[in-house]
Amino acid sequence: MQTQYKNLGWNALFVLILVALGGLVFLSGKKIDYNWNWQRVVPYIVNNQASAVTAPEDGNIVSNAEGDLVLESLAGDVLVDLSEYEDLLVYEGDLIFEGDRLASLEEWRIGPLTEGLIVTIKISLWSLLFAIVLGLIIGLMRISSNPAVKKLSIAYVELIRGTPLLVQIFIVYFFIGTVFDLERFVAGVIALSLFTAAYVAEIVRAGIQSIPKGQMEAARSLGMSYPKAMIYVILPQAFKRTLPPLAGQFINLIKDSSLVSVISITDLTKAGREVVSGSFAPFEVWFTVALLYLLLTSSLSWAIQRLEKRLSASD
Amino acid sequence: MTRDYQGNDMIVADKINKIYPNGCHALKDVSATVHRGEVVVIVGPSGSGKSTFLRALNQLETISSGSITVDGTDMYAKSTDINKLREEVGMVFQNFNLFPHKTALGNVMLAPLKVAKRDAATAETDARDLLKRVGLSDRMDNYPSHLSGGQQQRVAIARALAMKPNIMLFDEPTSALDPEMVGEVLDVMKGLAAEGMTMVVVTHEMGFAREVADRVLFMEDGELLVNETPEAFFDDPENPRLRQFLSMVL
Numbered sequence: 250m251q252t253q254y255k256n257l258g259w260n261a262l263f264v265l266i267l268v269a270l271g272g273l274v275f276l277s278g279k280k281i282d283y284n285w286n287w288q289r290v291v292p293y294i295v296n297n298q299a300s301a302v303t304a305p306e307d308g309n310i311v312s313n314a315e316g317d318l319v320l321e322s323l324a325g326d327v328l329v330d331l332s333e334y335e336d337l338l339v340y341e342g343d344l345i346f347e348g349d350r351l352a353s354l355e356e357w358r359i360g361p362l363t364e365g366l367i368v369t370i371k372i373s374l375w376s377l378l379f380a381i382v383l384g385l386i387i388g389l390m391r392i393s394s395n396p397a398v399k400k401l402s403i404a405y406v407e408l409i410r411g412t413p414l415l416v417q418i419f420i421v422y423f424f425i426g427t428v429f430d431l432e433r434f435v436a437g438v439i440a441l442s443l444f445t446a447a448y449v450a451e452i453v454r455a456g457i458q459s460i461p462k463g464q465m466e467a468a469r470s471l472g473m474s475y476p477k478a479m480i481y482v483i484l485p486q487a488f489k490r491t492l493p494p495l496a497g498q499f500i501n502l503i504k505d506s507s508l509v510s511v512i513s514i515t516d517l518t519k520a521g522r523e524v525v526s527g528s529f530a531p532f533e534v535w536f537t538v539a540l541l542y543l544l545l546t547s548s549l550s551w552a553i554q555r556l557e558k559r560l561s562a563s564d
Numbered sequence: 565m566t567r568d569y570q571g572n573d574m575i576v577a578d579k580i581n582k583i584y585p586n587g588c589h590a591l592k593d594v595s596a597t598v599h600r601g602e603v604v605v606i607v608g609p610s611g612s613g614k615s616t617f618l619r620a621l622n623q624l625e626t627i628s629s630g631s632i633t634v635d636g637t638d639m640y641a642k643s644t645d646i647n648k649l650r651e652e653v654g655m656v657f658q659n660f661n662l663f664p665h666k667t668a669l670g671n672v673m674l675a676p677l678k679v680a681k682r683d684a685a686t687a688e689t690d691a692r693d694l695l696k697r698v699g700l701s702d703r704m705d706n707y708p709s710h711l712s713g714g715q716q717q718r719v720a721i722a723r724a725l726a727m728k729p730n731i732m733l734f735d736e737p738t739s740a741l742d743p744e745m746v747g748e749v750l751d752v753m754k755g756l757a758a759e760g761m762t763m764v765v766v767t768h769e770m771g772f773a774r775e776v777a778d779r780v781l782f783m784e785d786g787e788l789l790v791n792e793t794p795e796a797f798f799d800d801p802e803n804p805r806l807r808q809f810l811s812m813v814l
Contacts, residue, residue, distance in 0.1 A: 466624055467661035467720075471675035471727055472651035481678055485665050563665050563707040 278532070289530045290537050293360040301350040302334060310343045320345060362534075365520025366541050372437055372516060373503045373545070379442035380502065384449025389479070391454045402450065409447035415508055417444055422512040437509035445502045452494045456487035489560045496553040500546045507542075517541055569636030572600050574731055574762045575621060580630030582616055582786075590616045591627070592786040598731075601760045605773040608783035609809060614766045617783065618735050621764065622653045635730055651679065654724030658736040660716040662708040668695060668719045669704040672726045680727060687726075694722040698752050714745030721752055732756065734765040770814060774798055782806045 278285060292298070308322040310331075317332035318341060331337055334352035339345065359367075390402035409417070421440040422433060431439070460483050468478035510519035521538040525531045575598040582591035590613045598604050606614045619625040620632065623639060623646050632639045635652045663671050672691035676682045682690075695704050698718040708716055717737055724732060734753065738746045750772050757763055757776050767773065773780050773794060780797040782790035782805075790803050798814075801807045 461659075461661075463657055463659055463661035464663065467655075467657060467663070469647075470622055470624065470650055470653075470655035471723070472647045472679045473675065474647050477678055481674060482663055486663075489665065563667075564709060 283532060285533065286530060287533050289528050290362075290524075290533045293362045293524045293528065293534070294537070295357060295363065296360055297355050297357045299336075299353040299355050302329070302352045302354055304329070304345045304347055304349045304351055306347045308345050310339050310341055310345060312341055320351060361515075361520045361524055362517070362537065362541070365515055365517040366545075368434075368515055368520075369503070369506055369517040369542075370545065372434065372441065372509060372514065373506050375438045376441035376445060376502055376506065377499060379438065380445035380449050383442060383446035385453055387446060387450035388453025388457065391450060392457055406447045406450055409444055414440070414444050414505055415511065418508055418512060433509075433512050433514050437506075437512060437514050441502060441506060441509065444505065445498060448498050448501075449495065452491050452498060453487065455494075456491035457483055459490055460486050489557075492553060492557050492560070496550055499549055499553075503545050503549065504542065569730075571636055573633070574598050574600050574602075574635060575764070576631075576633040577617075577621070578631045578633075580617075580620060580627045580632060582613070582620065582625060583628045590786050591620070593630075594783075594786075594788045595630075596781060596788060596791060598762060598764060601762055602778045603757045603763045603765065603776050604779050604781060605777040606764065606766045606781045606783060607768070607770070607773060607809075607813075612783040613786040614781075614783045615735055616786075617788075618733050618764060618766050621731075621733055622650050622655055624655075647679075651727050652729050653731045653733060654727060654729035655733045656717070656720050656724055656735065656737045658739050660708070660713070660720045660740070662716050662720055662723070664708050667705050667707055668700060668711065668715075668722075671708070671719055672723045675723070676726050691722070691726060694725055695719070697755075698722045699748070712745060713741045714748045717741065717745075717749045718752055721749075721756075725756075731762045731764070734763065734767065736766050736768065738767065738769055768813070770798070782809065784809070 304320060305328055306322060308320050308328055310318055311321050313319050313327070313330075315332075317330065318337065318339070319327045319331055320329040322328050329351060331339070331352060334354060336353045336355075338350050338352055345351070387402045387405055390398045391406070393399050393402075418437065418440040421443070422431075422436040425431065425439070426433070426436040464482055464486065465478055468482040469475070473481070506516060507518040510516055510522070513519070515523070517538055521534055525534045528534060575596075577594060577596050579593045579595050580591055581589070581593060583589050592613075594613075594617055596604075606618065608614045616625055620627050621634060627640075634649060637644055637649055639646070639649060662668075663674065666674060669688070669691050672694055673687045676687040676690065677684065692701075692704065695701060698721055700715060700718055700722070703711060703715060703719075708719070711719065721732075721737075737753070738749050741749065746769070750769065753763070753765070753772070754776055765772070765777075775794075777794050780790070780792060780794050781788060782797070782803065784805055790797065790801070790806050797806075798810070801810055
């Protein structure tokens with residue numbers, strides 16, 4: 250009971266500090282005489298702006314047998330059945346030219362920020378997939394007894410870890426991208442995968458080396474080949490141990506993906522930059538962008554925690 | 565090929581030497597033969613090379629020179645598939661080395677499923693029988709972390725037996741156990757010996773050696789010094805170094 254009360258006090262202090270920090274941000278926002286307007290951000294996430302239904306070619310508005318209005322072409326074919334729409338802008342007998350507005354349609358559409366978010370998710374998932382595969386291969390090469398294979402992987406890891414991601418993105422896009430005629434999205438995925446794979450490889454190597462030697466010996470003594478022992482004995486254990494550092498690396502990958510905006514991929518960050526110039530609400534937009542990134546990274550870390558819990562059955 | 569081997573010499577080690585890259589000479593011209601159904605116990609002070617010798621018998625250690633024939637197969641012949649040969653030679657380790665991510669049953673079933681490619685139903689029936697045999701019928705679904713040392717070592721024995729080996733190697737199987745658990749593991753090993761399994765055991769359990777062994781080997785400094793029946797070994801040791809060793813451990 251005693252400790253419970255004590256903890257209650259500390260938890261209260263934690264909340265208090267958060268509130269104080271929040272208040273500070275709020276006050277400093279006030280102080281700079283900035284007109285906060287969060288509503289301006291909403292249309293860039295989702296909007297239900299009216300869009301127009303236009304005539305595909307010239308024709309007349311007539312009523313058909315059921316008494317509904319339709320657009321009939323000059324040849325007498327029904328082009329558009331207007332009974333589907335509620336807000337009609339035309340009347341019976343109107344002469345219509347190609348491109349004229351027939352009706353307005355309200356529908357929910359995703360805004361540019363959401364589109365950017367989707368691009369970020371796509372680029373992160375593709376890069377994640379390739380980084381895992383490539384990282385596993387490089388990590389296994391790193392512990393090989395063959396000097397050529399081993400040194401290749403060391404060289405790779407040193408090369409990638411020793412140069413900035415931003416520079417790598419430029420090199421992949423401008424050099425490799427030009428040589429192989431790559432799209433910018435593909436170039437972005439390649440740069441991010443190559444970069445993350447180097448770190449994944451080091452994590453995989455450390456994970457495998459942390460498994461006691463006796464495990465490999467026991468597996469081999471049962472007649473398993475080296476690959477079988479790896480697949481069924483070593484890697485499952487290493488995977489469990491490396492989940493926490495891998496989670497950190499994958500969260501980094503999502504955040505690093507913001508750098509691909511430099512090669513004109515409209516990811517969340519670039520969408521944010523574009524929206525700022527259109528909405529004149531930089532503070533709100535950047536806070537929103539940060540929140541969306543946080544949403545991505547926290548769902549990933551939640552998913553990995555779930556996985557860790559499931560794997561802890563054998564502890 | 566080896567499954568059909570009918571000869572009497574299950575293991576023939578001929579003048580094997582092991583020199584580590586750092587110059588340490590771990591095995592010096594060791595020659596020994598283990599016959600079918602024989603229980604051979606190797607004793608000696610630590611660092612004498614007895615574990616190295618045992619591990620050389622399933623090539624967990626490669627040798628520098630000499631030859632080893634196991635179950636009728638020359639281990640270092642070009643045509644020998646070491647993985648196939650290891651299926652015939654079960655091994656039990658000092659530190660159990662159970663797979664921590666598998667249950668007791670999963671540990672025993674893994675190699676039959678993935679190496680011998682038996683079907684799941686057969687593998688499971690066999691595994692349950694083996695675990696029953698080592699007295700663990702109520703612990704089949706436990707993970708190693710939930711088993712005592714003695715129980716883990718019995719699972720490890722069942723796991724090695726699951727590949728239906730012709731030879732069993734034991735590398736100090738009771739050295740990492742609490743004293744009260746040594747008995748249960750030795751009982752399982754005695755049962756195996758009684759069934760006629762060919763066994764090579766490195767151990768410090770002199771009682772086991774005297775009671776179960778057909779022959780006892782004494783190693784020191786990488787040399788095989790004594791190769792005798794238990795009676796001659798314990799009651800009338802001739803070798804002065806063996807006498808000194810026995811006076812310290814008995």
